[in-house]
Amino acid sequence: MIVTERKEIEEIFNSIKGYKKILVLGCNGCTAVQNVGGEKQAEELALLIKLKLGVVADFSSLLRQCERELVAEELSNKINEYDCILSLACGAGVQTVAELFDLPVLPASNTMFIGSHSRELSILQEKCIACGDCILALTAGICPKARCAKGLLNGPCGGQYQGKCEVGGYTKPCAWVQIWERLKKQGRLEIFKEFRPLADYRKSSSPREMRWEYI
């Protein structure tokens, strides 16, 4: 999922300064799963804005803010009375809403990464950098582009000690040691020994677009 984090409240207040009628818009996709930007959080934020800034702040939420037709259908009749939308969605959601309407759409969250979550460990971890060239088959299902601080294709580097990475003070695991451990366990160490050629960064060069052929 797309992992987001709500901005500091001062930054949000600063960005909506001068607006009198605000629609706080939650997204019930990824960000709701994390309890960061769903309907409940939109309601709480709207209340806070009302109390602290004394302006009109209503809330609403959509199933997904990143789906253009869905956003248009749900919001077109609602937004006329507002002078700005404060979106709790990820960057993709904010931009989709902003494309559709003339009024300012402001982000209330920072989009962090594509990751997974563990309730048990209370942790969200980056897992994928959306490189457009998946190599997980060669790396035992652990992505070094996302999980190695240097994004190396031929790791580990000299910066690991006891399987921990020097970046961050030896607190996080070295992805390449994890890859080695898992491939060894699976009896696939031959794959580890292979030299990985240079990446083609055109596949991840912004702005990316593709034809949607699955409709």
Add this chain to the structure above:
Amino acid sequence: MNSRLMNELKEGKFVFTGELEPRKITDLAEIVEEAKSLKGYVTACNVTDNPGSNACFSSLVCSYIVQRDAGVETIYQLTCRDRNRLALFSDLLGACALGIKNVLALTGDHPSLGDFPEAKPVFDLDSAQLVYMIRRMIDKGEDLKGNKIKGEVKLHVGVAVNPNADPLEPELLKFERKIKVGAEFAQTQVVFDIATIEKFFETLDSLSIPEIPILIGIFPLKSYGVAQFFDKHVPGVKVPEELMERMKKASEISDKKKRREKYDEINLEYFSELIKEIKKTKARGCHVMAVHYVSMIKALIEETRG
């Protein structure tokens, strides 16, 4: 071969290399003097490339000036941290024109460890891929896309390997990839004890890693402070307790001259013994990294010659 380093390694000589570390300077006079004083002792000197991810004087320019003004062959350290494949390629062509003979292909520390932690890390290539690129330039006279380079690329490419790595196996399998794409020599991370070195060579053998000349990195300790730094802040690098103890005792000598002499005595004794032990292994030389401790480098080389 036009590289003195490679010639001496080929002849089977036990080779010493030194290290020069240009920092935030615009004048290389001191570095050139340091290199001059190592002349006749070391075969070549590494020149560091933004060591520890701290922005410093260009390793390429320093490598060239040291060769020109001190007459000491250099090993130009080149990291992937700050340059993409275009910049690496053009610096390497520049190195050819400047008469650089040896390149040490390194991944480079992460910028977050240095004085500009906010910087964008490049790592377009890693060290193995850099070796691959350099060997294409040398062997085929081509860039990565097969475009011809006009003129010869007379470079020799070395790599780093860390005998202290824990676990050691993935480090050595990575080393193997670098050898397979054409690394010609290796220099190791600092090691303080012979047991680590012996285990390193044994593991290389047991994994059937192809052999290339390996120079073991050693670091004479100019002071107790330096010893503490290694012991505490370089994970995996363990200064033997006995040596730490002796350095600590020496640090308590109040007379500066006598303290210095004691440090020298300890280092000479400990490291000449270590070098003698290293000579019994498959190591083909020592990379002595004691920057600003030239007198000790010279003394150690004198002591262990022959």
